[in-house]
Amino acid sequence: MAQEEMRKGPWTEQEDLQLAFYVNLFGDRRWDFLAKVSGLRRTGKSCRLRWVNYLHPGLKRGKMTTQEERLILELHSKWGNRWSRIAMKLPGRTDNEIKNYWRTHMRKKAQDERKHKASISPSSSFSNSSSFSSNSPDVDFMPITENNERNFYDTGGLEKKNDGDNNEKGKSTMKVYPMDEIWKDIELSQESETIMNIEPIMPSPIWNYCPNTLWMTDEEETKMFPQFYCLDNQDNTFLAG
DNA sequence: AATCGTACCAACCGCTGCTAG
DNA sequence: ACTAGCAGCGGTTGGTACGAT
Numbered sequence: 105m106a107q108e109e110m111r112k113g114p115w116t117e118q119e120d121l122q123l124a125f126y127v128n129l130f131g132d133r134r135w136d137f138l139a140k141v142s143g144l145r146r147t148g149k150s151c152r153l154r155w156v157n158y159l160h161p162g163l164k165r166g167k168m169t170t171q172e173e174r175l176i177l178e179l180h181s182k183w184g185n186r187w188s189r190i191a192m193k194l195p196g197r198t199d200n201e202i203k204n205y206w207r208t209h210m211r212k213k214a215q216d217e218r219k220h221k222a223s224i225s226p227s228s229s230f231s232n233s234s235s236f237s238s239n240s241p242d243v244d245f246m247p248i249t250e251n252n253e254r255n256f257y258d259t260g261g262l263e264k265k266n267d268g269d270n271n272e273k274g275k276s277t278m279k280v281y282p283m284d285e286i287w288k289d290i291e292l293s294q295e296s297e298t299i300m301n302i303e304p305i306m307p308s309p310i311w312n313y314c315p316n317t318l319w320m321t322d323e324e325e326t327k328m329f330p331q332f333y334c335l336d337n338q339d340n341t342f343l344a345g
Numbered sequence: 346a347a348t349c350g351t352a353c354c355a356a357c358c359g360c361t362g363c364t365a366g
Numbered sequence: 367a368c369t370a371g372c373a374g375c376g377g378t379t380g381g382t383a384c385g386a387t
Contacts, residue, residue: 114355114381136372152373153356188375199375200355207378208352349387357379364372 111145115154119144123151124159132160157200164196168205176202 115123126142132155135148144151157163168176172194179190187199187206194202 112357134372147357148372149358149374150356156374157355185376203376204354208354347387349385351383351385353381353383355379355381358377359375360377361375362373364370366369366371 110147112150115158119146120154120159123154127155127159153200157198160198162196163198168197172197173205173209176206180206 111119122142122144123138123146126138130138130141132152135152137148139146139148139151142151146154175194176190179193183189185203187203191197191199191202
């Protein structure tokens with residue numbers, strides 16, 4: 105297939121259905137294979153992203169709760185921009201969602217903080233390191249942006265140095281947020297998914313749209329999606345596309 | 346009603362790490 | 367040991383909705 109025929113941009117409902125169907129059929133691995141066999145003119149990468157961020161049945165949709173917000177804040181103060189890792193502690197939330205949330209909400213906080221500081225001390229620069237010496241995580245994580253300011257996302261290289269795992273090294277360079285007890289609780293409660301009274305996992309739109317199709321028998325599936333799927337009656341082999 | 350700015354979300358891109366051959 | 371292909375991650379961008387002016 106020529107590369108130029110690959111589709112880009114927003115997914116259609118039809119594509120969603122098609123992808124969900126084939127993921128159910130073959131599992132959420134081998135995305136390039138899935139992309140090909142499904143007949144979708146999408147890259148495997150694109151399919152994976154769509155599945156992970158939108159179609160996955162475990163996704164929780166809607167606004168972040170205050171508990172989630174707090175958790176994100178705290179986890180970010182601990183791990184920096186390790187979105188996927190943070191997402192692991194927030195069942196039903198994707199790294200992309202958390203990343204977007206952080207970008208919008210925390211940037212606003214940063215702006216508010218700047219205004220506040222400017223109003224208190226007009227001569228003080230935000231890039232002054234003293235601006236980051238507060239124990240408030242709201243301020244601590246604010247990286248320098250353009251023109252000698254911290255990039256909003258950039259955690260100042262701390263994460264690279266620490267490279268993830270637990271901050272024994274990081275403690276020397278990164279302020280330790282006194283959350284030990286909370287982390288213990290989080291670790292303990294991770295399995296039970298009762299970290300913050302999480303509501304039952306909501307079905308994704310594809311499940312709402314077609315709630316039974318993904319767990320159908322082959323026969324039911326072929327009836328439901330004859331355009332996507334057919335069985336060769338002679339040898340019961342799967343015929344894609 | 347029109348315009349503008351902001352918030353939010355979905356999706357793409359580039360890079361990295363892993364793994365099978 | 368090396369390499370190619372794939373999956374995953376983080377950063378960024380573009381589109382849309384919505385509220386303020």
